[in-house]
Amino acid sequence: MNRLLSFPENLYEVLGVAPAATEEEIRRASRVRQRETHPDLGGNAADFTRVRLAVEVLSNPQHRAEHDAWLATERGVVTPPRADGVRLRKQQRTARSRPAEPPKAPAGQSGTATAASRAASGRTTAGANEPTLDRIPKPVADVRKMGWYRRGWPEHPDVWPGDRPTPPAPTGREALTVLPFVVLGIVLIVSQIVPISPFATVWWPVTLGLWLLGLAWIGMRAFGKYRALTKVVYWANLAGIALGAAVLFVIAMMRIFESSEGALMLTVRAAVALAGTGFAALAWWGLSPRTHRMEFDGMLTELANASAPAADSDQRVWGEPGGTAMSRSAPGANAVRRMYGEQIVGERLAALQRMPGVRVVHGLRLPGGDPNVATVSHAVLAGRRLAVVDAVLWRPGTYNIDARGQICCDGAPLPASAQEFPHRVERMHDYFGDVAEVRGWLTVVPERTGEFTVDYARTWRRVRPASVESLLREVGDWLAEDGTEVDRLLLRDLLELQVEA
Structure with a gap:
């Protein structure tokens, strides 16, 4: 043992057992203490976390030996020898004291027991013994050679919805329906100002005012602002133009009966004004889409501003890799192994942040599931593509999907708990499928050195088995299609599934 691990406290005291307690005594005390401290049963979340840590350490011979060594060197508590325990050399020392004599093995078994102890101190199995994080071989993945990484990504993503609505580009329909009103107004005003024009009149400022009023509601309607005021200004403009046309018609009729000159020109001006009301209505209709x-x-912007991350937020990661494993894992899951796997995979997922639109969330529950249980290790979102990642720490071997759809290692199906991830991805698809494309990657991290391969001959419908390297390559290539976009509302819905550590 090259490095002495540090523990926050005496874990025997947390469970209320003696340092010489047997595995069965620790198991019974663990069940009692977990029921007493479980938040769903009226306990305290912080106490439950302490108990879970004590359970994971003291129920594992290797971790218990490391904890006993820490007690001996840091607290001066020497634990008695156990027939089935793993003994580390540092356990033989008390604080500031000379090494004590090691316990003698039974006659005829000294050499065998010593060899077994040395082997156990460096051995990891798929059963009770768990590897420590510093002993797990770190997977190497050179993302700099991957296609998605080598792209020339912009500095900032396209965020939707933004902090305010963005007007769309003008369309041909809008131009054909708005221009007649604008052009008619310009021609009519100029003809009324020029003295030699037959339409010249001292009342041209009235025409100019009505035309400017029309431009005001056209601008507000085009930019989607002040909807109620836009309607008021529109109807006021329409009423003003119609009233002007009516007055001109009345004056023209009076001049006809009086046999006065100019009745025809007044009638033409009234007809032009009446056409202006029609062009105004046409412009209103053209801007409707x-x-x-x-x-x-x-409305979407208001909703996003009220509940989603801000449009200019720089936060791109929520949670810590493995942060929910110890206290929020599903019942029956090995929290320590889950934590190690999530830490390794989660750290590698940070490379995907080269894409400006990528957002990463660690530790999520299933939609409609227990809000205190994190059953999804990681989720990576870019635009409207959602990658769901499960990180598992398993033994080396060849992993594949058999004809029955089961994940196998060296041809042997893994336990039922290992087959649950595809169903979890389907749950995420049912929840997000209307607004996003969902895919899953079951990422295997080898717990020790040895031959490790993933056979991709068969995959599940939405889920692929993966190594850390293939995960980064496949997820990166897939997310790169939307790698410059951020959907704030989709991100908000995803964050609602995050489980707090």
């Missing part, structure tokens, strides 16, 4: 879109975007 734009207005409806702006109103919709405005």
